[in-house]
Amino acid sequence: MSTEKAPPAELVREIKELIIEALMLQDMRPEDIDEQAPLLVEGLGLDSIDVLEMAMAINKRYGVKTKADDAQNRHIFASVHNLAAFIHEQQGAPA
Amino acid sequence: MNAPVHDPSSSSFRPVAHAAEQIVALGGEGACTGADLLRDVLAVCAQLPPARPGSEVLVVCGDRYHVAVAVLAAWERGHAVALPPNSAPETVRELRRRPGVVALLHDTDAADPSDLRPWIAAAPELGPETPGLAAIDGARVLATVYTSGSTGAHQPCPKTAAQLLGEAAALARCFGVEAGRRVIATVPPHHLYGLLFSVLMPLAAGASFVRDTPLHAETVAATARRHGADVLVSVPIHLRSLTVLDPGELPPLWQVFSSGAALPAETAAALGDQLGLAVTEIYGASETGGIAWRRHLPRSLHDEHDPEDMSEAPAWQPLPGVLVDADASGRLLLRSPFLPPDAAVPFVCADQIERGEHGEFRLLGRRDGVLKIGGKRGALAEVEPRLLAQPGLADAAVAAVVAPGPRGQEIVAAVVSRDPNLDPAEVISRVRHGLLQWFDPVVVPRRIKVVTRLPREPSGKLTRASLIALFDRSGGKDGPPRTEFVIRDHSRTGDLHRFSVQVPLDLAFFRGHFAGFPVLPGVAQVVALVLARVRALHPELDEPRAISRLKFRRTIAPGDELELQLQIDVARRRVSFTILRAGEGQRAGEACSAGLLDYAGEFPLAPLSRAACEAELSDMSGGTCV
Numbered sequence: 062m063s064t065e066k067a068p069p070a071e072l073v074r075e076i077k078e079l080i081i082e083a084l085m086l087q088d089m090r091p092e093d094i095d096e097q098a099p100l101l102v103e104g105l106g107l108d109s110i111d112v113l114e115m116a117m118a119i120n121k122r123y124g125v126k127t128k129a130d131d132a133q134n135r136h137i138f139a140s141v142h143n144l145a146a147f148i149h150e151q152q153g154a155p156a
Numbered sequence: 157m158n159a160p161v162h163d164p165s166s167s168s169f170r171p172v173a174h175a176a177e178q179i180v181a182l183g184g185e186g187a188c189t190g191a192d193l194l195r196d197v198l199a200v201c202a203q204l205p206p207a208r209p210g211s212e213v214l215v216v217c218g219d220r221y222h223v224a225v226a227v228l229a230a231w232e233r234g235h236a237v238a239l240p241p242n243s244a245p246e247t248v249r250e251l252r253r254r255p256g257v258v259a260l261l262h263d264t265d266a267a268d269p270s271d272l273r274p275w276i277a278a279a280p281e282l283g284p285e286t287p288g289l290a291a292i293d294g295a296r297v298l299a300t301v302y303t304s305g306s307t308g309a310h311q312p313c314p315k316t317a318a319q320l321l322g323e324a325a326a327l328a329r330c331f332g333v334e335a336g337r338r339v340i341a342t343v344p345p346h347h348l349y350g351l352l353f354s355v356l357m358p359l360a361a362g363a364s365f366v367r368d369t370p371l372h373a374e375t376v377a378a379t380a381r382r383h384g385a386d387v388l389v390s391v392p393i394h395l396r397s398l399t400v401l402d403p404g405e406l407p408p409l410w411q412v413f414s415s416g417a418a419l420p421a422e423t424a425a426a427l428g429d430q431l432g433l434a435v436t437e438i439y440g441a442s443e444t445g446g447i448a449w450r451r452h453l454p455r456s457l458h459d460e461h462d463p464e465d466m467s468e469a470p471a472w473q474p475l476p477g478v479l480v481d482a483d484a485s486g487r488l489l490l491r492s493p494f495l496p497p498d499a500a501v502p503f504v505c506a507d508q509i510e511r512g513e514h515g516e517f518r519l520l521g522r523r524d525g526v527l528k529i530g531g532k533r534g535a536l537a538e539v540e541p542r543l544l545a546q547p548g549l550a551d552a553a554v555a556a557v558v559a560p561g562p563r564g565q566e567i568v569a570a571v572v573s574r575d576p577n578l579d580p581a582e583v584i585s586r587v588r589h590g591l592l593q594w595f596d597p598v599v600v601p602r603r604i605k606v607v608t609r610l611p612r613e614p615s616g617k618l619t620r621a622s623l624i625a626l627f628d629r630s631g632g633k634d635g636p637p638r639t640e641f642v643i644r645d646h647s648r649t650g651d652l653h654r655f656s657v658q659v660p661l662d663l664a665f666f667r668g669h670f671a672g673f674p675v676l677p678g679v680a681q682v683v684a685l686v687l688a689r690v691r692a693l694h695p696e697l698d699e700p701r702a703i704s705r706l707k708f709r710r711t712i713a714p715g716d717e718l719e720l721q722l723q724i725d726v727a728r729r730r731v732s733f734t735i736l737r738a739g740e741g742q743r744a745g746e747a748c749s750a751g752l753l754d755y756a757g758e759f760p761l762a763p764l765s766r767a768a769c770e771a772e773l774s775d776m777s778g779g780t781c782v
Contacts, residue, residue, distance in 0.1 A: 108597035129379075
C-alpha cells in the first residue's frame, strides 16, 4: 500500500466532508478533523458501526471497495490520510 | 463423541456431536477435527483447578475455537463459565474478582499466565481408547451471561444445560443444521446469540464453524469463500453493509441468521433483491433465550406477496417447544424450555403481541426500555456512574437520543471538567479513554460536550430535555435541520395502525419554539406526522376536508419516543389519531394529543402547507394547547 505518497488535498477535504455527512457529525467542520489523527475509538471516536457506514459511503461515492482482510482495513480506516491514500491508489489502479 | 445430542429419558446433553475425523473449526493453521478438539479440551481441563459448588471459569477469547475449547474444558472439569459482556480491561478485572470465579482462560495479548494457547500447542496426542467428553445433566448451571438491564449494572443471567445445550440442539433441529454445514459469524462468540448460533449449535449438530469474526463486507465474502461457509450468523447493521457486494462475491448461503435488533424491511429487501439472500430473523433475549423466528424471502420468491399488506414482514413462528400467548393487555406470555427453571410460568414479557390463529404472532412494540445501539445493548444507567467516578470530572450526565441512520440510538454525554483551563479536546479524550476501560466502543458516547455547568434545577435535578438541548443541532453551522420524524416500527390490527415514532433532536419544527424549552408545535404533529402517515397509507384519500376535536394535552420534546395510533375508517373516509408517549419512564402511555380528520365532503381545506397551517394554528401554542 503506497501510503507514503501524499494524497491530493482536495480528496482529503472531500473525505472529511464525507465523514461528517455519513456519520451526521453536523457540529464539526472539515478543518476540525486532523488528517493524521486516529479516526477510531480514542481519536474522533468512530466505532465498528461507523466504519461500516463509512465503507458503504466510500463505495457509493468512489466505487472503491475495502480489502478482503480486516487487518488491512484497520490500517486503511486508521486516519483520514490513510483513507485518502487508499482511495487515491485504488482510483489510479487499472480496473 | 459420536453419541445422540440429547437423550430425553435422562435429560442429559452431549455438547459435541462430532466423530474423530469430522471437522469442527476452519481457519487458523488448518482445520481442527473432533479428535483435535477432544485432545485440546482435555489438555486445558488438566490446567484448571478442581470444581467446587458455584465455581466459574471466566472465558475471554476472541477465536471461536478457543471459546469452544475453554467452555468445554471448564464444563468437563465441573465448573460453569462466565462470559463477560465485553472484553474491556476493567470489566474483565471486575468479573475476575467475583467470588465464584476460580480461573481465567483467555487468548488476548494481555501478559497473563492463563493464556490457553500454549496449553493447546503442547497438548499431548490421545490414545485410541480415550473416552469422549462426559454427558452433562440438564439441571446443571453451565454459564453466566451478562445482560444490560435498564436498572444499572450488568445483570448476571445463569443458564442451565437444558437451557443452553437444549436450545442449541433445538435450533439445529428447527433449521436443519447438520454435519457438513459450515457456519461463519460476524458477531463475537461471547454474547449469548453468538455463542449459541456460531459455537454451540454447530457443535451440537456435528457442523463446522469459522474461527475468525470478519467485519467488512469484503472480508466476510472472502472468508466465507475461502472456507466454503454456507451459514451466516449476523446482526442487521452488519448485514446492511453486505449490500455493497456484487452477486457472486458471497458463496451460496443456505441460511442467514439475524438477531439482536429488528431487521429493517429495506435491508431484508436489498439482501433479497441484490444477493438473493433469504434472512431468518430470530427474536429472543438473553433472559428468555430464543422465542421465535421468521424468514424474509427475496421478493422474486414471494408468490403470495400482497401489495395491500402494509405490515410487510412475515409473522413470527415460535421455536419448537415454545408456546406464546398474550394476556388481556397484549403482553407476551411465554412458556419455554429455554427459560430459567425457577422462572414464573407463564413468563410475562414486556413486548406486546397480536396472536394469530395458529400460534404465529406479530410484535406490536418492544417495550424493554433498554437502549440498543446498532444491535448492542447498553444501559444508560451504567455509563453515567462511570463518568461521575472519573477524577477529572466535577459533574456529568448522559442521555440517549435518536440517531439518524441504522444506528438507531446513541448516547450523548455532557461533562464539567474540574480543571476549567484544560483544553476541551483533552477533557474529551480522557473521558473517552476512561470509558473504554469499561465499555464496548459502540456504547461510549461519540458526542461529548464539555460545559462549564450542567443546566440543573435548584433541586439538583436535571431534565432530559434541558440536557439534550445542549446538543441541539438545529443551531449548528451545517446541514438543514430535519423535517421528518423517524418511524421505527409499524404494525396493524384491523383498522388500527400503530407507529413507533422517534422525534429527532434537530427537527426543524423546534426552531423558534421556546429557547431552552423546545416544544413540538401542534401543527407539526398534525401535518408532518399524522397527515404524512395517512397519505402514505391511503394516497387516494387526498387532503382532509375538516380537522376537529383537536386536543394537545402534553408537550412533546426533542428525542421523545412516541406511539402514533391511527384508526382509519376508509368507508367513511375518517381518521382518528392519538399520539401517546412511549419508551421508558413513568410517563409512557400518556396521551399527548388527539384529533379527528374528515376526508369526506365537497371542498378540501386550503392546501395544508406547513406555512398555512402554522398561521392558522399558531394561537393554540399559547393557551391550553401546545
